[in-house]
Amino acid sequence: MEKKKEELLTLAIESSCDETSAAVLRGGREILANIISTQIPIHQKFGGVVPEIASRKHIVNIMPVIDECLRTAGVELKDIDQVAVTYGPGLVGALLVGVSAAKSLAFSLGKPLIGVNHLEGHIFANFLAAPDLEPPFMALVVSGGHTALVDVQGYNRFRMMGQTRDDAAGEAFDKIARVMGLPYPGGPRIDALAKEGDPMAIDFPQALTEKGNYEFSFSGLKSAVLNYINSEKMKGHELNKADIAASFQRSVIEVLVGKAFQAVKEAGRDTLVLAGGVAANSGLEARLREEAEKRGVRFLYPSKILCTDNAAMIGCRGYYQALDGGYSDLYLNAVPGLSLTDK
Protein backbone atom coordinates (compact mmCIF):
# COMPACT_ATOMS: atom_id res chain seq x y z
CA MET A 1 0.00 0.00 0.00
CA GLU A 2 1.41 3.33 -1.06
CA LYS A 3 1.76 5.92 1.69
CA LYS A 4 0.24 9.33 1.21
CA LYS A 5 2.93 11.89 0.58
CA GLU A 6 2.10 13.76 3.80
CA GLU A 7 2.88 10.54 5.67
CA LEU A 8 6.29 9.92 4.07
CA LEU A 9 9.10 9.63 6.60
CA THR A 10 12.37 11.24 5.52
CA LEU A 11 15.61 10.52 7.38
CA ALA A 12 18.02 13.39 6.77
CA ILE A 13 21.75 13.76 7.44
CA GLU A 14 23.92 16.89 7.53
CA SER A 15 27.70 16.94 8.06
CA SER A 16 28.97 19.78 5.87
CA CYS A 17 31.02 21.65 8.46
CA ASP A 18 31.31 21.34 12.24
CA GLU A 19 27.84 20.02 13.07
CA THR A 20 26.79 16.37 12.82
CA SER A 21 23.03 16.26 12.52
CA ALA A 22 20.23 13.80 11.77
CA ALA A 23 16.51 14.42 11.54
CA VAL A 24 13.28 12.60 10.79
CA LEU A 25 10.42 14.47 9.12
CA ARG A 26 6.86 13.33 8.53
CA GLY A 27 5.73 14.85 5.28
CA GLY A 28 7.59 18.00 4.34
CA ARG A 29 7.14 20.06 7.46
CA GLU A 30 6.62 18.04 10.61
CA ILE A 31 9.87 17.53 12.52
CA LEU A 32 9.76 14.32 14.55
CA ALA A 33 13.38 14.73 15.68
CA ASN A 34 16.29 17.03 14.84
CA ILE A 35 19.47 16.01 16.67
CA ILE A 36 22.54 18.26 16.35
CA SER A 37 25.95 17.44 17.76
CA THR A 38 28.12 20.53 17.58
CA GLN A 39 31.91 20.60 17.54
CA ILE A 40 32.31 24.30 18.24
CA PRO A 41 34.11 23.80 21.61
CA ILE A 42 36.63 21.46 19.93
CA HIS A 43 37.59 23.94 17.21
CA GLN A 44 37.61 26.98 19.45
CA LYS A 45 41.25 26.73 20.50
CA PHE A 46 42.33 26.60 16.85
CA GLY A 47 40.43 29.82 16.06
CA GLY A 48 38.34 28.17 13.34
CA VAL A 49 37.15 24.84 12.01
CA VAL A 50 40.02 22.42 11.34
CA PRO A 51 38.80 20.21 8.47
CA GLU A 52 40.64 17.02 9.48
CA ILE A 53 39.47 17.29 13.09
CA ALA A 54 35.90 17.96 11.93
CA SER A 55 35.96 14.85 9.75
CA ARG A 56 37.32 12.76 12.63
CA LYS A 57 34.51 13.91 14.89
CA HIS A 58 31.87 13.24 12.24
CA ILE A 59 32.87 9.60 11.83
CA VAL A 60 32.63 9.12 15.62
CA ASN A 61 29.37 11.06 16.01
CA ILE A 62 27.42 9.96 12.97
CA MET A 63 25.90 6.70 14.24
CA PRO A 64 25.05 7.87 17.77
CA VAL A 65 23.36 10.96 16.27
CA ILE A 66 21.31 8.86 13.82
CA ASP A 67 20.44 6.38 16.56
CA GLU A 68 19.35 9.10 18.98
CA CYS A 69 17.35 10.76 16.22
CA LEU A 70 15.36 7.61 15.45
CA ARG A 71 14.73 6.94 19.14
CA THR A 72 13.61 10.53 19.75
CA ALA A 73 11.31 10.36 16.72
CA GLY A 74 9.94 7.04 17.93
CA VAL A 75 10.44 5.66 14.45
CA GLU A 76 11.86 2.32 13.37
CA LEU A 77 14.34 2.03 10.53
CA LYS A 78 11.98 -0.10 8.46
CA ASP A 79 9.43 2.75 8.50
CA ILE A 80 11.81 5.23 6.83
CA ASP A 81 10.72 5.95 3.23
CA GLN A 82 13.68 7.94 1.90
CA VAL A 83 17.10 9.23 2.92
CA ALA A 84 18.19 12.83 2.27
CA VAL A 85 21.77 14.07 2.70
CA THR A 86 23.76 17.27 2.21
CA TYR A 87 26.26 16.72 -0.64
CA GLY A 88 27.59 20.30 -0.78
CA PRO A 89 28.75 22.97 -0.34
CA GLY A 90 31.04 22.41 2.63
CA LEU A 91 34.28 20.77 3.74
CA VAL A 92 34.90 17.79 1.49
CA GLY A 93 36.11 15.39 4.19
CA ALA A 94 33.21 16.31 6.44
CA LEU A 95 30.62 16.00 3.65
CA LEU A 96 31.97 12.59 2.66
CA VAL A 97 31.17 11.05 6.05
CA GLY A 98 27.51 12.00 5.80
CA VAL A 99 27.24 11.15 2.10
CA SER A 100 28.82 7.72 2.56
CA ALA A 101 26.65 6.91 5.58
CA ALA A 102 23.48 8.11 3.83
CA LYS A 103 24.19 6.13 0.68
CA SER A 104 24.78 3.02 2.75
CA LEU A 105 21.59 3.62 4.76
CA ALA A 106 19.54 4.06 1.58
CA PHE A 107 21.06 0.96 0.00
CA SER A 108 20.68 -1.18 3.13
CA LEU A 109 17.08 -0.06 3.62
CA GLY A 110 16.30 -0.42 -0.09
CA LYS A 111 14.96 3.15 -0.11
CA PRO A 112 15.64 6.12 -2.41
CA LEU A 113 18.44 8.61 -1.82
CA ILE A 114 18.13 12.39 -2.21
CA GLY A 115 21.26 14.56 -2.48
CA VAL A 116 20.50 18.03 -1.12
CA ASN A 117 22.19 21.40 -1.68
CA HIS A 118 22.94 22.77 1.79
CA LEU A 119 22.11 26.36 0.77
CA GLU A 120 18.70 25.34 -0.57
CA GLY A 121 18.27 23.60 2.78
CA HIS A 122 18.82 26.90 4.59
CA ILE A 123 16.08 28.53 2.50
CA PHE A 124 13.75 25.62 3.23
CA ALA A 125 14.28 26.01 6.99
CA ASN A 126 11.69 28.76 6.62
CA PHE A 127 9.01 26.23 5.63
CA LEU A 128 9.64 24.50 8.95
CA ALA A 129 9.50 27.79 10.85
CA ALA A 130 6.33 29.05 9.13
CA PRO A 131 3.85 26.26 8.36
CA ASP A 132 1.72 28.47 6.12
CA LEU A 133 4.60 29.74 3.98
CA GLU A 134 4.23 28.91 0.28
CA PRO A 135 6.21 30.07 -2.74
CA PRO A 136 6.62 32.52 -4.32
CA PHE A 137 8.82 34.63 -2.05
CA MET A 138 12.24 36.28 -2.00
CA ALA A 139 15.05 34.64 0.02
CA LEU A 140 18.12 36.41 1.35
CA VAL A 141 20.77 33.74 2.01
CA VAL A 142 23.55 34.84 4.34
CA SER A 143 25.83 32.06 5.56
CA GLY A 144 29.49 31.57 6.37
CA GLY A 145 30.55 31.11 2.77
CA HIS A 146 27.63 32.50 0.76
CA THR A 147 25.54 35.60 0.27
CA ALA A 148 22.74 35.45 -2.29
CA LEU A 149 19.29 36.68 -3.23
CA VAL A 150 17.06 33.95 -4.60
CA ASP A 151 13.57 34.39 -6.01
CA VAL A 152 11.81 31.21 -4.89
CA GLN A 153 9.09 30.85 -7.53
CA GLY A 154 8.09 27.30 -6.64
CA TYR A 155 9.33 24.45 -4.46
CA ASN A 156 11.63 23.41 -7.28
CA ARG A 157 11.89 26.65 -9.24
CA PHE A 158 14.52 29.19 -8.23
CA ARG A 159 15.79 32.30 -9.97
CA MET A 160 19.14 33.70 -8.85
CA MET A 161 18.87 37.47 -8.47
CA GLY A 162 22.54 37.76 -7.57
CA GLN A 163 25.22 36.41 -5.30
CA THR A 164 28.57 37.28 -3.84
CA ARG A 165 31.42 38.10 -6.21
CA ASP A 166 34.15 37.56 -3.64
CA ASP A 167 33.97 37.22 0.15
CA ALA A 168 30.65 36.27 1.69
CA ALA A 169 29.32 38.39 4.54
CA GLY A 170 30.01 35.59 7.01
CA GLU A 171 33.67 35.39 5.99
CA ALA A 172 34.10 39.10 6.62
CA PHE A 173 32.55 38.70 10.07
CA ASP A 174 34.91 35.84 10.96
CA LYS A 175 38.04 37.57 9.66
CA ILE A 176 37.36 40.86 11.43
CA ALA A 177 36.48 39.07 14.66
CA ARG A 178 39.80 37.23 14.51
CA VAL A 179 41.79 40.41 13.94
CA MET A 180 40.01 42.03 16.90
CA GLY A 181 41.00 39.04 19.02
CA LEU A 182 37.44 37.76 19.51
CA PRO A 183 37.12 34.00 19.99
CA TYR A 184 35.67 31.69 17.30
CA PRO A 185 32.92 31.73 16.10
CA GLY A 186 33.26 35.47 15.57
CA GLY A 187 29.88 36.38 14.07
CA PRO A 188 27.82 36.27 17.28
CA ARG A 189 30.60 38.14 19.16
CA ILE A 190 30.54 41.02 16.68
CA ASP A 191 26.76 41.08 16.82
CA ALA A 192 26.89 41.35 20.64
CA LEU A 193 29.65 44.00 20.63
CA ALA A 194 27.82 46.03 17.98
CA LYS A 195 24.95 46.59 20.39
CA GLU A 196 27.27 48.55 22.69
CA GLY A 197 28.86 50.63 19.92
CA ASP A 198 27.95 53.61 17.75
CA PRO A 199 27.10 52.42 14.22
CA MET A 200 27.80 55.89 12.81
CA ALA A 201 31.24 56.21 14.47
CA ILE A 202 33.27 55.12 11.44
CA ASP A 203 32.25 55.41 7.81
CA PHE A 204 33.06 52.09 6.17
CA PRO A 205 32.33 51.56 2.44
CA GLN A 206 29.31 49.83 0.92
CA ALA A 207 29.89 48.17 -2.45
CA LEU A 208 27.75 47.67 -5.58
CA THR A 209 24.92 49.76 -4.24
CA GLU A 210 23.68 50.95 -7.64
CA LYS A 211 20.05 50.15 -8.34
CA GLY A 212 19.30 46.86 -10.06
CA ASN A 213 22.60 45.29 -9.05
CA TYR A 214 21.97 42.26 -6.86
CA GLU A 215 25.53 41.06 -6.63
CA PHE A 216 27.42 41.37 -3.36
CA SER A 217 31.03 42.23 -2.60
CA PHE A 218 32.39 42.36 0.92
CA SER A 219 36.14 42.13 0.29
CA GLY A 220 36.50 45.92 -0.02
CA LEU A 221 34.67 46.43 3.26
CA LYS A 222 36.77 43.75 4.92
CA SER A 223 40.00 45.43 3.77
CA ALA A 224 38.74 48.85 4.89
CA VAL A 225 38.02 47.57 8.40
CA LEU A 226 41.35 45.75 8.62
CA ASN A 227 43.21 48.87 7.39
CA TYR A 228 41.39 50.99 9.94
CA ILE A 229 42.35 48.62 12.76
CA ASN A 230 45.98 48.56 11.63
CA SER A 231 46.26 52.32 11.31
CA GLU A 232 44.69 52.84 14.74
CA LYS A 233 47.19 50.37 16.21
CA MET A 234 50.08 52.17 14.45
CA LYS A 235 48.93 55.46 15.93
CA GLY A 236 48.94 53.82 19.33
CA HIS A 237 45.23 54.45 19.78
CA GLU A 238 43.26 52.05 21.86
CA LEU A 239 40.71 50.26 19.63
CA ASN A 240 37.09 51.02 20.31
CA LYS A 241 36.03 47.52 19.39
CA ALA A 242 32.34 48.19 20.00
CA ASP A 243 32.32 51.12 17.57
CA ILE A 244 34.24 49.15 14.95
CA ALA A 245 31.85 46.21 15.28
CA ALA A 246 28.78 48.46 15.12
CA SER A 247 30.04 50.46 12.13
CA PHE A 248 31.17 47.36 10.24
CA GLN A 249 27.92 45.60 10.94
CA ARG A 250 25.94 48.64 9.78
CA SER A 251 27.74 48.62 6.42
CA VAL A 252 26.99 44.93 5.89
CA ILE A 253 23.39 45.23 7.01
CA GLU A 254 22.59 48.31 4.92
CA VAL A 255 23.83 46.59 1.77
CA LEU A 256 21.86 43.42 2.52
CA VAL A 257 18.69 45.27 3.48
CA GLY A 258 18.85 47.65 0.50
CA LYS A 259 19.30 44.93 -2.09
CA ALA A 260 16.83 42.54 -0.48
CA PHE A 261 13.93 44.99 -0.61
CA GLN A 262 14.86 46.15 -4.10
CA ALA A 263 14.66 42.51 -5.20
CA VAL A 264 11.33 42.02 -3.41
CA LYS A 265 9.97 45.01 -5.30
CA GLU A 266 11.39 44.06 -8.68
CA ALA A 267 10.07 40.49 -8.51
CA GLY A 268 6.74 41.67 -7.12
CA ARG A 269 6.92 39.50 -4.01
CA ASP A 270 5.06 40.14 -0.77
CA THR A 271 7.30 38.00 1.46
CA LEU A 272 11.00 38.08 2.30
CA VAL A 273 12.70 35.24 4.16
CA LEU A 274 16.14 35.22 5.71
CA ALA A 275 18.22 32.05 5.51
CA GLY A 276 21.64 30.77 6.59
CA GLY A 277 23.85 30.84 9.65
CA VAL A 278 24.15 34.63 9.70
CA ALA A 279 20.34 34.81 9.97
CA ALA A 280 21.01 34.42 13.70
CA ASN A 281 22.51 37.95 13.65
CA SER A 282 20.14 40.05 15.73
CA GLY A 283 21.15 43.37 14.17
CA LEU A 284 20.37 42.12 10.66
CA GLU A 285 17.10 40.57 11.73
CA ALA A 286 15.98 43.77 13.51
CA ARG A 287 16.75 46.01 10.51
CA LEU A 288 15.02 43.69 8.05
CA ARG A 289 11.97 43.54 10.30
CA GLU A 290 11.86 47.33 10.65
CA GLU A 291 12.15 47.86 6.91
CA ALA A 292 9.59 45.14 6.16
CA GLU A 293 7.04 46.78 8.44
CA LYS A 294 7.60 50.11 6.76
CA ARG A 295 7.01 48.58 3.34
CA GLY A 296 4.21 46.20 4.26
CA VAL A 297 6.25 43.13 3.35
CA ARG A 298 5.92 39.90 5.34
CA PHE A 299 9.30 39.07 6.86
CA LEU A 300 10.23 35.60 8.14
CA TYR A 301 13.33 34.01 9.55
CA PRO A 302 13.90 30.62 11.13
CA SER A 303 14.39 30.07 14.86
CA LYS A 304 17.98 29.97 16.07
CA ILE A 305 18.15 26.17 15.96
CA LEU A 306 16.86 26.08 12.38
CA CYS A 307 19.38 28.78 11.35
CA THR A 308 22.36 26.68 12.38
CA ASP A 309 23.42 23.75 10.23
CA ASN A 310 20.76 21.13 10.94
CA ALA A 311 19.36 18.06 9.23
CA ALA A 312 15.68 19.03 9.53
CA MET A 313 16.08 21.69 6.84
CA ILE A 314 17.85 19.11 4.65
CA GLY A 315 14.94 16.73 5.16
CA CYS A 316 12.47 19.47 4.23
CA ARG A 317 14.37 20.35 1.05
CA GLY A 318 14.79 16.65 0.24
CA TYR A 319 11.08 15.99 0.64
CA TYR A 320 10.04 18.70 -1.83
CA GLN A 321 12.86 17.82 -4.23
CA ALA A 322 11.71 14.19 -4.27
CA LEU A 323 8.11 15.19 -5.07
CA ASP A 324 9.55 16.42 -8.35
CA GLY A 325 11.62 13.25 -8.88
CA GLY A 326 14.87 14.81 -7.63
CA TYR A 327 16.47 11.57 -6.48
CA SER A 328 20.16 10.66 -6.59
CA ASP A 329 21.78 7.35 -7.45
CA LEU A 330 24.42 5.51 -5.44
CA TYR A 331 27.19 7.28 -7.39
CA LEU A 332 26.36 10.53 -5.53
CA ASN A 333 29.57 12.34 -4.55
CA ALA A 334 30.33 15.26 -2.25
CA VAL A 335 30.62 18.58 -4.12
CA PRO A 336 32.43 21.00 -1.79
CA GLY A 337 32.04 23.99 -4.15
CA LEU A 338 28.36 23.47 -4.95
CA SER A 339 26.56 26.77 -5.49
CA LEU A 340 23.01 28.04 -5.88
CA THR A 341 21.77 28.16 -9.47
CA ASP A 342 18.58 28.78 -11.41
CA LYS A 343 16.21 25.84 -11.36
Next chain:
Amino acid sequence: MSILAIDTATQVSSVAVADEGRLLAELTMQGKLTHSETLLPHIEQVLKMAAVAKEDLTGIAISNGPGSFTGLRIGLAAAKAMSYVLNIPLVGVSTLQALAYQLPVPGVRLMCLLDAQKGNAYVESYRWENSSLQVVEPVKVAKISEIVAECANISEPVILLGDAVQKKIVGKMELPANVSTAMPHIVMPRAACTAMLGQAKLLAGEKDNVMDLEPVYIRRSEAEVLWEKRHPEEASVPPRP
Protein backbone atom coordinates in the same frame (compact mmCIF):
# COMPACT_ATOMS: atom_id res chain seq x y z
CA MET B 1 27.63 -17.22 7.38
CA SER B 2 28.28 -14.69 4.63
CA ILE B 3 30.33 -11.62 5.27
CA LEU B 4 30.98 -8.47 3.29
CA ALA B 5 34.47 -6.97 3.41
CA ILE B 6 35.46 -3.43 2.41
CA ASP B 7 38.88 -1.88 1.80
CA THR B 8 39.15 1.78 0.79
CA ALA B 9 42.36 2.54 2.69
CA THR B 10 44.41 3.30 -0.45
CA GLN B 11 43.58 4.27 -4.03
CA VAL B 12 42.39 0.69 -4.53
CA SER B 13 38.68 0.11 -4.09
CA SER B 14 38.04 -3.44 -3.02
CA VAL B 15 34.93 -5.25 -1.81
CA ALA B 16 34.47 -8.97 -1.27
CA VAL B 17 31.86 -11.47 -0.13
CA ALA B 18 32.90 -14.68 1.60
CA ASP B 19 31.21 -17.47 3.42
CA GLU B 20 32.98 -19.80 5.80
CA GLY B 21 36.47 -20.33 4.43
CA ARG B 22 35.45 -19.54 0.85
CA LEU B 23 35.74 -16.40 -1.23
CA LEU B 24 32.51 -16.01 -3.22
CA ALA B 25 33.22 -12.80 -5.09
CA GLU B 26 35.65 -9.91 -5.10
CA LEU B 27 35.70 -6.61 -6.95
CA THR B 28 39.06 -4.87 -6.81
CA MET B 29 40.02 -1.92 -8.92
CA GLN B 30 42.17 1.15 -9.25
CA GLY B 31 40.09 3.38 -11.45
CA LYS B 32 39.56 7.05 -12.07
CA LEU B 33 36.45 7.49 -9.93
CA THR B 34 36.70 8.20 -6.21
CA HIS B 35 35.76 5.79 -3.43
CA SER B 36 32.90 8.06 -2.55
CA GLU B 37 31.37 7.53 -5.99
CA THR B 38 32.03 3.84 -6.47
CA LEU B 39 31.90 2.13 -3.09
CA LEU B 40 28.15 1.60 -2.81
CA PRO B 41 27.68 0.61 -6.48
CA HIS B 42 30.55 -1.86 -6.01
CA ILE B 43 28.95 -3.32 -2.88
CA GLU B 44 25.70 -3.72 -4.80
CA GLN B 45 27.56 -5.46 -7.66
CA VAL B 46 29.67 -7.79 -5.56
CA LEU B 47 26.61 -9.01 -3.65
CA LYS B 48 24.90 -9.68 -6.96
CA MET B 49 27.98 -11.51 -8.28
CA ALA B 50 28.08 -13.65 -5.13
CA ALA B 51 24.30 -14.20 -5.29
CA VAL B 52 24.03 -13.14 -1.66
CA ALA B 53 21.15 -10.91 -0.57
CA LYS B 54 22.22 -8.14 1.76
CA GLU B 55 19.63 -9.37 4.26
CA ASP B 56 21.51 -12.70 4.39
CA LEU B 57 24.82 -11.14 5.40
CA THR B 58 25.94 -12.14 8.88
CA GLY B 59 28.80 -9.70 9.37
CA ILE B 60 30.87 -6.88 7.92
CA ALA B 61 34.67 -6.60 7.95
CA ILE B 62 36.22 -3.19 7.38
CA SER B 63 39.86 -2.56 6.58
CA ASN B 64 40.35 0.02 9.28
CA GLY B 65 43.75 1.54 8.70
CA PRO B 66 46.22 2.92 8.68
CA GLY B 67 45.82 4.52 5.27
CA SER B 68 44.28 7.54 3.59
CA PHE B 69 42.25 9.33 6.28
CA THR B 70 39.44 10.23 3.89
CA GLY B 71 39.40 6.81 2.23
CA LEU B 72 39.19 5.08 5.59
CA ARG B 73 36.27 7.26 6.67
CA ILE B 74 34.32 6.65 3.46
CA GLY B 75 34.64 2.89 3.98
CA LEU B 76 33.92 3.00 7.70
CA ALA B 77 30.87 5.28 7.39
CA ALA B 78 29.36 2.90 4.83
CA ALA B 79 30.24 -0.17 6.90
CA LYS B 80 28.79 1.30 10.09
CA ALA B 81 25.51 2.36 8.48
CA MET B 82 25.10 -1.06 6.87
CA SER B 83 25.89 -2.91 10.07
CA TYR B 84 23.39 -0.69 11.90
CA VAL B 85 20.54 -1.18 9.44
CA LEU B 86 21.07 -4.92 8.90
CA ASN B 87 21.75 -5.40 12.59
CA ILE B 88 24.86 -7.51 12.03
CA PRO B 89 28.27 -7.30 13.73
CA LEU B 90 31.03 -5.07 12.41
CA VAL B 91 34.70 -5.89 12.83
CA GLY B 92 37.74 -3.77 12.01
CA VAL B 93 40.76 -5.46 10.41
CA SER B 94 44.26 -4.00 10.21
CA THR B 95 45.03 -2.89 6.67
CA LEU B 96 48.69 -3.79 7.23
CA GLN B 97 47.87 -7.29 8.44
CA ALA B 98 45.56 -7.85 5.48
CA LEU B 99 48.45 -6.94 3.18
CA ALA B 100 50.78 -9.49 4.80
CA TYR B 101 48.01 -12.09 4.51
CA GLN B 102 48.47 -12.07 0.72
CA LEU B 103 51.82 -13.87 0.95
CA PRO B 104 51.73 -16.95 3.20
CA VAL B 105 55.42 -17.70 2.78
CA PRO B 106 57.51 -18.97 5.71
CA GLY B 107 61.11 -17.83 6.19
CA VAL B 108 60.45 -14.40 4.74
CA ARG B 109 60.03 -10.99 6.38
CA LEU B 110 56.93 -9.24 5.03
CA MET B 111 57.39 -5.50 5.24
CA CYS B 112 54.05 -3.74 4.81
CA LEU B 113 54.23 -0.05 3.90
CA LEU B 114 51.22 2.23 3.57
CA ASP B 115 51.72 5.76 2.31
CA ALA B 116 51.89 8.36 5.10
CA GLN B 117 52.71 11.35 2.79
CA LYS B 118 55.93 13.32 2.27
CA GLY B 119 58.11 10.25 1.70
CA ASN B 120 56.90 8.52 4.87
CA ALA B 121 55.05 5.27 5.40
CA TYR B 122 53.16 3.48 8.14
CA VAL B 123 55.21 0.31 8.42
CA GLU B 124 54.69 -2.99 10.18
CA SER B 125 56.65 -6.18 9.61
CA TYR B 126 55.31 -9.71 9.72
CA ARG B 127 56.52 -13.29 9.57
CA TRP B 128 54.66 -16.57 9.15
CA GLU B 129 55.41 -18.98 11.98
CA ASN B 130 53.72 -22.39 12.14
CA SER B 131 51.09 -21.23 9.66
CA SER B 132 50.22 -18.19 11.71
CA LEU B 133 50.97 -14.58 10.86
CA GLN B 134 53.05 -12.89 13.56
CA VAL B 135 53.96 -9.22 13.96
CA VAL B 136 57.74 -8.78 14.17
CA GLU B 137 57.90 -5.00 14.56
CA PRO B 138 54.69 -3.15 15.42
CA VAL B 139 53.43 -0.23 13.37
CA LYS B 140 55.33 3.05 13.27
CA VAL B 141 55.77 5.99 10.89
CA ALA B 142 59.19 6.22 9.19
CA LYS B 143 60.91 7.54 6.07
CA ILE B 144 60.43 5.07 3.22
CA SER B 145 64.07 5.40 2.16
CA GLU B 146 65.24 4.53 5.69
CA ILE B 147 62.84 1.61 6.03
CA VAL B 148 64.14 0.10 2.80
CA ALA B 149 67.82 0.72 3.62
CA GLU B 150 67.43 -0.87 7.06
CA CYS B 151 66.07 -4.03 5.48
CA ALA B 152 69.68 -4.88 4.61
CA ASN B 153 70.20 -5.70 8.31
CA ILE B 154 67.48 -8.34 8.33
CA SER B 155 68.93 -11.83 8.16
CA GLU B 156 66.28 -13.28 5.84
CA PRO B 157 64.68 -12.35 2.53
CA VAL B 158 62.41 -9.31 2.72
CA ILE B 159 59.36 -8.65 0.53
CA LEU B 160 57.90 -5.14 0.41
CA LEU B 161 54.12 -4.75 0.11
CA GLY B 162 51.70 -1.85 0.14
CA ASP B 163 50.82 1.29 -1.78
CA ALA B 164 54.08 2.98 -0.73
CA VAL B 165 55.86 0.37 -2.89
CA GLN B 166 53.88 1.56 -5.93
CA LYS B 167 55.23 5.08 -5.44
CA LYS B 168 58.15 6.28 -7.49
CA ILE B 169 60.36 6.58 -4.44
CA VAL B 170 60.81 2.79 -4.08
CA GLY B 171 61.10 2.27 -7.83
CA LYS B 172 64.03 4.70 -7.99
CA MET B 173 65.90 3.17 -5.06
CA GLU B 174 68.56 0.54 -5.29
CA LEU B 175 67.14 -2.22 -3.15
CA PRO B 176 69.45 -4.19 -0.80
CA ALA B 177 70.28 -7.67 -2.09
CA ASN B 178 67.84 -9.45 0.24
CA VAL B 179 64.90 -7.16 -0.63
CA SER B 180 62.32 -7.56 -3.38
CA THR B 181 58.91 -6.04 -4.05
CA ALA B 182 55.63 -7.92 -4.27
CA MET B 183 54.15 -8.46 -7.74
CA PRO B 184 51.77 -5.72 -8.92
CA HIS B 185 48.64 -7.84 -8.49
CA ILE B 186 49.27 -8.46 -4.79
CA VAL B 187 51.16 -5.34 -3.80
CA MET B 188 47.96 -3.47 -2.91
CA PRO B 189 45.33 -4.31 -0.26
CA ARG B 190 42.47 -6.61 -1.26
CA ALA B 191 39.17 -7.09 0.49
CA ALA B 192 39.44 -10.88 0.12
CA CYS B 193 42.13 -10.80 2.80
CA THR B 194 40.08 -8.44 4.95
CA ALA B 195 37.19 -10.88 4.61
CA MET B 196 39.21 -13.90 5.75
CA LEU B 197 40.78 -12.09 8.70
CA GLY B 198 37.44 -10.55 9.65
CA GLN B 199 35.72 -13.91 9.48
CA ALA B 200 38.27 -15.42 11.84
CA LYS B 201 37.67 -12.58 14.29
CA LEU B 202 33.89 -12.89 14.09
CA LEU B 203 34.10 -16.66 14.58
CA ALA B 204 36.19 -16.02 17.67
CA GLY B 205 33.37 -13.81 18.95
CA GLU B 206 35.21 -10.54 18.41
CA LYS B 207 33.32 -7.51 17.20
CA ASP B 208 33.64 -3.74 17.31
CA ASN B 209 31.18 -1.14 18.49
CA VAL B 210 29.29 0.27 15.51
CA MET B 211 28.55 3.42 17.51
CA ASP B 212 32.08 4.59 18.19
CA LEU B 213 34.54 2.63 16.02
CA GLU B 214 37.20 4.95 14.59
CA PRO B 215 39.80 4.38 11.88
CA VAL B 216 43.31 3.58 13.10
CA TYR B 217 44.95 6.83 12.03
CA ILE B 218 48.28 6.37 13.89
CA ARG B 219 48.91 10.05 13.24
CA ARG B 220 47.05 12.95 14.75
CA SER B 221 45.94 15.88 12.60
CA GLU B 222 48.64 18.39 11.71
CA ALA B 223 46.66 21.16 13.43
CA GLU B 224 46.80 19.32 16.75
CA VAL B 225 50.51 18.58 16.48
CA LEU B 226 51.21 22.22 15.61
CA TRP B 227 49.02 23.51 18.41
CA GLU B 228 50.86 21.39 20.97
CA LYS B 229 54.20 22.66 19.74
CA ARG B 230 52.98 26.20 20.39
CA HIS B 231 51.35 25.36 23.72
CA PRO B 232 53.78 22.92 25.36
CA GLU B 233 52.37 23.66 28.82
CA GLU B 234 48.96 22.30 27.87
CA ALA B 235 50.19 19.42 25.77
CA SER B 236 50.19 17.08 28.77
CA VAL B 237 46.40 16.80 28.41
CA PRO B 238 46.16 15.09 25.04
CA PRO B 239 43.10 16.27 23.08
CA ARG B 240 43.16 13.08 21.02
CA PRO B 241 39.55 12.27 20.16
